[in-house]
Amino acid sequence: MSLFENNNQSFEQLRRDFQWRIPEHYNIGVDVCDKHRQRFAAPALYLENAEGRSYSVSFGELKTRSDRFANALRGLGVTRGDRVAIILPQREEAVIAHIAVYKLGAVALPLAVLFGPDALEYRLGDSGAKLAISDAGHMDMLNDIRPRLPALETIVACDSHAGGRGFWELLESASESFEPVKTRRDDPALLIYTSGTTGPPKGALEAHRCLPGNLPGFELSQNFYPGEQDLMWTPADWAWTGGLLDALLPALHYGVPVLGYVGGRFDPEQACRLMGKHGVRNAFIPPTAIKMLMQIDSPRQKYDLKLRSIMSAGEQVGAEVVRWVSEELAVEVNEMWGQTEFNYLVGNCTAVMPVRPGSMGKPYPGHNVEPVDPSGNPMPDGEIGELAARRDDPVFFLGYWENEQATREKFIGDYWGTGDLGYRDGDGYLWFVGRKDDVISSAGHRIGPGEIEDCLIKHEAVAQAAVIGSPDELRGEVIKAFIILADGRTPSDTLAQSIQQSVKQRLAAHEYPREIEFVDSLPMTTTGKIRRIELRELEIARKGGG
Numbered sequence: 001m002s003l004f005e006n007n008n009q010s011f012e013q014l015r016r017d018f019q020w021r022i023p024e025h026y027n028i029g030v031d032v033c034d035k036h037r038q039r040f041a042a043p044a045l046y047l048e049n050a051e052g053r054s055y056s057v058s059f060g061e062l063k064t065r066s067d068r069f070a071n072a073l074r075g076l077g078v079t080r081g082d083r084v085a086i087i088l089p090q091r092e093e094a095v096i097a098h099i100a101v102y103k104l105g106a107v108a109l110p111l112a113v114l115f116g117p118d119a120l121e122y123r124l125g126d127s128g129a130k131l132a133i134s135d136a137g138h139m140d141m142l143n144d145i146r147p148r149l150p151a152l153e154t155i156v157a158c159d160s161h162a163g164g165r166g167f168w169e170l171l172e173s174a175s176e177s178f179e180p181v182k183t184r185r186d187d188p189a190l191l192i193y194t195s196g197t198t199g200p201p202k203g204a205l206e207a208h209r210c211l212p213g214n215l216p217g218f219e220l221s222q223n224f225y226p227g228e229q230d231l232m233w234t235p236a237d238w239a240w241t242g243g244l245l246d247a248l249l250p251a252l253h254y255g256v257p258v259l260g261y262v263g264g265r266f267d268p269e270q271a272c273r274l275m276g277k278h279g280v281r282n283a284f285i286p287p288t289a290i291k292m293l294m295q296i297d298s299p300r301q302k303y304d305l306k307l308r309s310i311m312s313a314g315e316q317v318g319a320e321v322v323r324w325v326s327e328e329l330a331v332e333v334n335e336m337w338g339q340t341e342f343n344y345l346v347g348n349c350t351a352v353m354p355v356r357p358g359s360m361g362k363p364y365p366g367h368n369v370e371p372v373d374p375s376g377n378p379m380p381d382g383e384i385g386e387l388a389a390r391r392d393d394p395v396f397f398l399g400y401w402e403n404e405q406a407t408r409e410k411f412i413g414d415y416w417g418t419g420d421l422g423y424r425d426g427d428g429y430l431w432f433v434g435r436k437d438d439v440i441s442s443a444g445h446r447i448g449p450g451e452i453e454d455c456l457i458k459h460e461a462v463a464q465a466a467v468i469g470s471p472d473e474l475r476g477e478v479i480k481a482f483i484i485l486a487d488g489r490t491p492s493d494t495l496a497q498s499i500q501q502s503v504k505q506r507l508a509a510h511e512y513p514r515e516i517e518f519v520d521s522l523p524m525t526t527t528g529k530i531r532r533i534e535l536r537e538l539e540i541a542r543k544g545g546g
Helices: 011-017 028-034 059-075 092-104 117-127 136-148 167-172 210-221 241-253 268-278 287-293 299-303 319-328 404-408 449-456 493-506 532-543
Strands: 043-049 054-058 083-087 107-110 131-134 154-157 188-194 202-207 258-262 282-284 309-312 333-339 342-347 369-372 385-390 415-424 430-435 440-442 445-447 462-472 476-485 515-518
Touching: 028 059, 028 092, 028 210, 028 241, 043 059, 043 092, 043 268, 054 059, 059 092, 059 167, 083 092, 083 117, 092 107, 092 241, 092 258, 107 117, 117 136, 117 188, 117 202, 117 449, 117 493, 131 136, 136 154, 154 167, 188 241, 210 241, 210 309, 210 333, 210 342, 241 258, 241 282, 241 333, 241 342, 258 268, 268 287, 268 299, 287 309, 287 319, 319 333, 369 415, 440 462, 440 476, 449 462, 449 476, 449 493, 462 532, 476 493, 493 515
Parallel strands: 043 258, 083 107, 083 131, 107 188, 131 154, 282 309, 309 333, 476 515
Antiparallel strands: 043 054, 188 202, 333 342, 369 385, 385 415, 415 430, 440 445, 462 476
């Protein structure tokens, strides 16, 4: 059921008439699954693996299996508030686990399958995760780091040959009779780690209310929901905010089935084949992935695509991408903007407002976003300020995990400062200008340099390192490392490759520096901090602004 009773209103009228209606007691798991009693026979998931084998799971099956798994988790000692790590790609067990954790009143900790042992160990340790659910590909890694994770009591394996407690064995032996915990809308539900500019990643703790808070933006970014024969798909990992809260969970809220695919790296031909084969109607596709789709000639005709709506976010979409999607896919792309801490704030809806290519759009109904000065005063039209959102908003997170100081440091009066700079034009459209800090935006990932720099200096050949985002036509930015070598080490392509591989293995494939420059010194402040801004300015000058 749509949040907007009259879809013929203008965007301004929709904003004016909108009111939040989130009940005091609310549970994400019940909302995306149990409430769909009249649709229990209908598919909730379509799933396909790399070999092309596909099957579906109904809403009724999802309810029964999530109830059983919630009982299994309870039997393993998981209680309200405990953190449960989910390290899985787009497969059935990931959805079951999420729903079960929410119903149990525990906190889901989604972790990307791209993560290496250092990245996993930090997040599992910092969160105090009690239980982890994973596939065969991560079991050796988890068993290696487990001795250093005293809070991690149990590892559940989704593949029978992977060792650990078996997911399906636990599920099938548990009762299907389960009464979901009566959670409140402000109770914690989800812990997602986000990179900062310095130090290790921070855990953003989200309340159950974050899902209904996302719905106005989700619905408008998909040109209203639901439509007949709608089917949602995204290449984004369900461990990220984009895959989980911009696609999977909101689609299930509306009773719209979701396509999941386990196939490794994004491949444009495979993506089009999937969308055509399964009849995908709605999608969240990051700009970098769309640029890769642009390499295909006549994809709509070649793969018989029938897309109704596309939302794109994570980096600027750009006028050329907007034009190509309209001409080649016969659909208008709606750009969206938000952050892990405060998601789905601003965007477009071509059904009720014209798109201005290059603009992020306007604040969605229920959200208040302004460019502000350092004191929290809204800036006049046309003047650049920090894009900030009012904190009296259901999307706003509960705070950084066990780090109240870091949370308060982002407050600007009644606003939350996003770190993005931008301005508002005379018609209310918001325009992104750049970051005020050192966060790197690469292919939809927001990446902090601190964790990468810490990883780099673990390599025996590296004495000091600085990491920035370097302009790149495809990804927006790529990670570049400036490295001072240890005494006795000589720069070479072989050494650069060794350093890159070290980061890939320890952190994640999307966090390794695609570019490495060996230097004799780094620009420093008088207090000994690296001046990354000087390195960025150097790169922009070299590449002619990207």
